[in-house]
Amino acid sequence: MSNIRQSWYEAGARERIAALVDPRSFAEFVGPECRETSPHLGIFNLPAQFDDGIVVGSGSINGTPVLVAAQEGRFMGGAFGEVHGAKLTGLLRAAKALGRDVVIAFDTGGVRLQEANAGEIAIAEIMRAIVEARLDGVRVVGLIGGRAGCYGGGGLIAGCCSTLIVSEQGRISVTGPEVIETNKGVEEFDSRDRALVWRTMGGKHRTLIGGADVFVDDDAAAFRAAATAALARPAKFDAATLAAEQARLERRIARFGDMSDATDIWHALGINDPKAIPDMPADAFATLAAQYRESADDAR
């Protein structure tokens, strides 16, 4: 490993896995040599990719064996198609069978529209596989800080993870800015207002309201360190967990439900100068967030 800082945002799926796991520990499952490409993209005269935009395999992080998946946001926006989704489903079923923790590096716009029905069902299968693994004591740690963010069904999958680690670039949302604008008008959401996008969906806001657990700098080593810590946390998922999440999400609506902008919410959290948040460096923000944020406290 070098001492040169590596941007998580700029890295591809294979670079992220290399930065995450111990050197020479990674073994890929159904890799590009298997040439398992999408059976459907050809209908649209679109090029296929030999890994269908996701890399899955096993490795270790600081000596702890894990299963790992990374989406490639540069292929079809990291979207879930039939093969892409099935690779993650298979990995999660193995996690349950082996009792082994999983780390998922999300980078996705959601369902791949050219195979929308297959992608939609794949997301439902993945969410079920995560919950069934977690009920057996498996940790599923999500990392979000890529170019495509974590949108659509990807946001729902992230919401099933035991711990979410985000950078400022890690946008989490169901409906993307362009789709809200297309359907509801520019008055509802101006997708060209990038500052609005970041403060409504970005990693800092998600951290402050308890939508993500750990905030890190856009640095692969920081993601690795946070994943290591998350894998050492207690693995708990039962009725009490969801009762606590129900209370946490009800409280969020009661507390912030009438507010129209993220800065109003940040102010209500007790932050004196909410307008300073977007430009704040990661370290300073993390310190501030630790003091004022709504914590998920494992209610996830």
Added chain:
Amino acid sequence: MTPAEILDSLFPAGHDVTTDGDLLFGRARFGDGIVHVVGATGRAPIGIDQAIRLSAAVLQIASSDDAAPILFLVDSASQRMSRRDELLGLSEYLAHLAKSLLLAEARGHRTIGLLYGGSAAGAFIATALACGTLVALPGAHPEVMDLASMARVTKLPIDVLEAKAKTTPVFAPGLDNLVSVGGIATVWDAGTSLADQLQTVLATPRAGDDRATLGAERGGRPAAARIAGAVATAAQG
């Protein structure tokens, strides 16, 4: 069929299901026991305010020891598309609803989704597709995205998309297509007793998530079951 007609056909012994806006909550007598009923109706979008009430009801059922099934009636739009819902973290609310259904199932409550109208995108995933068994009535019209929006995103003319939709079930909206990819187990017959058809579902034990296998058998999703199996085998090798 309307929700009232559906409930009458399902539960001739009576029920106390009441509406709360576009949501349904209640219980019905069924055979020697009861069935819990929740519903998202009226072709309405599901936002944080709807999802949190549905999950509250499902978690309350999950914490009871009656092991009675949950029937989830679905006729919704997509997730609510708004700045407020996303600001407050809609992804968490929808995921929480899905997790609540999956927890209830793990605690012994069969979860049966009954899609009798529309549903789309994130709302479909968090409700009908989070149930252990999903059945539909003829005329149901699930979709991920309508063809007009899809045309905008894929930059293909809508007549080209319509032509392609005739040759593959993998992307176009509609009940037949969702059946073909294995997302819907069975389409019920609206002309015969729904109670009998529910009884048939409840009498058939559920053996894991079989949607990819169904999709392969029906030809709509040829690769998913094989690929998931290959990855799981490699991981355990």
